[in-house]
Amino acid sequence: MQHLLTAGAQRALALAELIANNSNDQVTNPRHLLAALAHEESRAAEILQSHGIVQNLILQEFELTLPDSEAESDLFETEVPLELSQALYRFPQLKDVLNRALEQASQTSLPVEIGSEHLLWGVLKTEGPHTDWLVNQGAISSDSLAASFQGEHQQAGDPIDVDFAFRTVPATVSDQTNTFRTIDAAANRLREGLRVVEDFLRFTLDDAHLTRLLKTTRHQLTEALQFIGQDSLIASRDTLNDVGTAISSTSEFDRSSLEHLVQANLKRVQEAARTLEEFGKLISVEAAAIFKQMRYSLYTLEKSVLTCVSSQHRLEDCQLYLLATESMCHHGCGPAIREAVAAGVCIVQIREKEMSDRQLLEHGRRAREWTREAGAILIMNDRPDLAVAIDADGVHVGQDELPVREVRQIVGSRRLIGVSTHNIEQARQAVLDGADYIGVGPTFTTATKQFAEEEYAGLDFVKQVAAEITLPWFAIGGINAENLPEVLQAGATRVAVSGVICRHEQPGQITRELLDQFTR
Numbered sequence: 349m350q351h352l353l354t355a356g357a358q359r360a361l362a363l364a365e366l367i368a369n370n371s372n373d374q375v376t377n378p379r380h381l382l383a384a385l386a387h388e389e390s391r392a393a394e395i396l397q398s399h400g401i402v403q404n405l406i407l408q409e410f411e412l413t414l415p416d417s418e419a420e421s422d423l424f425e426t427e428v429p430l431e432l433s434q435a436l437y438r439f440p441q442l443k444d445v446l447n448r449a450l451e452q453a454s455q456t457s458l459p460v461e462i463g464s465e466h467l468l469w470g471v472l473k474t475e476g477p478h479t480d481w482l483v484n485q486g487a488i489s490s491d492s493l494a495a496s497f498q499g500e501h502q503q504a505g506d507p508i509d510v511d512f513a514f515r516t517v518p519a520t521v522s523d524q525t526n527t528f529r530t531i532d533a534a535a536n537r538l539r540e541g542l543r544v545v546e547d548f549l550r551f552t553l554d555d556a557h558l559t560r561l562l563k564t565t566r567h568q569l570t571e572a573l574q575f576i577g578q579d580s581l582i583a584s585r586d587t588l589n590d591v592g593t594a595i596s597s598t599s600e601f602d603r604s605s606l607e608h609l610v611q612a613n614l615k616r617v618q619e620a621a622r623t624l625e626e627f628g629k630l631i632s633v634e635a636a637a638i639f640k641q642m643r644y645s646l647y648t649l650e651k652s653v654l655t656c657v658s659s660q661h662r663l664e665d666c667q668l669y670l671l672a673t674e675s676m677c678h679h680g681c682g683p684a685i686r687e688a689v690a691a692g693v694c695i696v697q698i699r700e701k702e703m704s705d706r707q708l709l710e711h712g713r714r715a716r717e718w719t720r721e722a723g724a725i726l727i728m729n730d731r732p733d734l735a736v737a738i739d740a741d742g743v744h745v746g747q748d749e750l751p752v753r754e755v756r757q758i759v760g761s762r763r764l765i766g767v768s769t770h771n772i773e774q775a776r777q778a779v780l781d782g783a784d785y786i787g788v789g790p791t792f793t794t795a796t797k798q799f800a801e802e803e804y805a806g807l808d809f810v811k812q813v814a815a816e817i818t819l820p821w822f823a824i825g826g827i828n829a830e831n832l833p834e835v836l837q838a839g840a841t842r843v844a845v846s847g848v849i850c851r852h853e854q855p856g857q858i859t860r861e862l863l864d865q866f867t868r
């Protein structure tokens with residue numbers, strides 16, 4: 349008998365493989381699969397979420413990295429049904445997981461399709477660090493999961509002995525009404541979901557840049573539907589006979605926070621865009637191409653929105669950021685960093701241009717100790733590799749250095765990535781690239797770094813960023829106790845400084861003077 353995996357289970361396995369590759373692991377193991385299972389709105393993800401286990405937690409715990417949206421969206425292109433024996437061959441380290449998933453799936457009276465929830469069962473039944481962690485995190489175990497399965501089995505009828513899982517209905521020209529009906533429903537779902545996300549961006553995040561991006565997506569929908577024909581959509585609408593209107597999933601009402609709500613709606617709009625793209629292909633290639641573009645924009649938007657929200661939490665009280673350079677400090681970096689963090693600096697960057705790699709490694713490790721003692725965030729300038737080596741909390745890169753995507757490959761998903769920006773286009777791009785915070789400057793002339801006259805972005809740039817970007821950002825360049833009021837007046841709520849603290853005889857005292865101004 350053939351045992352097929354459902355499309356959702358196949359995608360989870362393929363995603364697990366990408367996560368393994370991305371995390372530089374040789375073979376796909378149960379932890380990669382667990383992270384993949386938590387990824388989309390599958391039954392497994394729903395179960396995990398109901399136990400408070402979301403994907404980010406898993407990624408952080410096991411230091412795993414997701415592939416980029418493009419690679420991820422290719423998973424949906426898989427159209428060949430995957431048979432269990434092929435999966436066993438392709439994923440040798442998941443042998444136990446797959447066999448247990450089969451055992452569980454075979455208990456149902458439906459055709460033996462291995463779904464995402466069966467894979468989750470298999471993961472829970474296969475002992476490893478992930479099982480202990482899952483039990484500790486959310487009290488989820490194979491026993492607690494068994495209860496969910498029992499509920500399902502009781503509802504199912506007698507076993508049906510069929511050996512295929514993919515049942516397809518061929519679309520022909522005579523199916524056009526149904527195709528229009530599907531497109532109409534998906535377009536409405538997309539429009540409504542976009543509105544929810546837009547309201548979040550406008551009223552909760554208050555982010556003009558991301559709101560604009562979302563509006564563009566809404567306009568694209570209108571544009572694409574013109575290729576389909578509004579009249580045909582309305583003519584095919586038959587809401588009263590839609591069997592789906594009475595069905596609601598339990599997760600539909602489970603919205604524990606605004607972030608959860610917006611994320612669920614972003615997933616919903618991506619799914620709707622996918623339906624539109626697939627069914628759109630039967631009516632208009634132009635429309636299908638626009639829907640595809642929309643789907644990609646929505647992946648980017650999701651990443652930017654979620655990064656923005658999580659960075660706002662992580663950098664919530666960070667007003668003053670110190671760039672520390674050994675040679676600029678009177679008594680070396682150690683006393684300056686320790687005094688500054690004790691006085692309230694909560695993020696410190698190691699910025700050394702003259703040290704050898706060995707010196708930088710030693711110096712970075714010491715800075716790690718000083719900052720850790722005080723609970724401050726440590727960032728390594730320019731060097732993602734050294735950020736990992738010294739276990740810094742993040743890395744800062746300039747416009748000519750490695751792009752965020754490449755830096756992310758090196759530092760993983762947990763570390764912060766800061767990007768320098770010198771004009772509003774760069775700032776907008778950094779948000780879309782997935783930066784966790786941005787540097788905004790140079791604001792005033794500075795002795796710390798050389799800039800040509802025309803490179804000074806000034807207070808106008810600070811004002812532009814303040815007007816439209818809510819990803820945490822730090823005004824930088826020549827800021828001191830005298831000009832700080834102007835910077836705050838221009839809309840900055842966070843600033844990064846170097847010379848004013850490093851060159852001061854009493855770094856703690858000047859730190860307090862600067863911080864005092866934020867509360868006035």
Ligand SMILES: Cc1ncc(COP(=O)(O)OP(=O)(O)O)c(N)n1
Binds near residue numbers: 746822
């Ligand atoms: C917080 C912060 N903002 C900007 C910079 C400048 O980075 P970059 O443009 O790469 O220049 P260098 O600092 O590497 O000379 C920064 N380091 N930190």
Ligand SMILES: Cc1ncsc1CCOP(=O)(O)O
Binds near residue numbers: 795797847
């Ligand atoms: C590294 C850097 N990038 C833009 S301005 C600047 C120097 C910040 O130092 P200071 O606060 O001493 O002007």
Ligand SMILES: [Mg+2]
Binds near residue numbers: 729746749
């Ligand atoms: Mg740099």
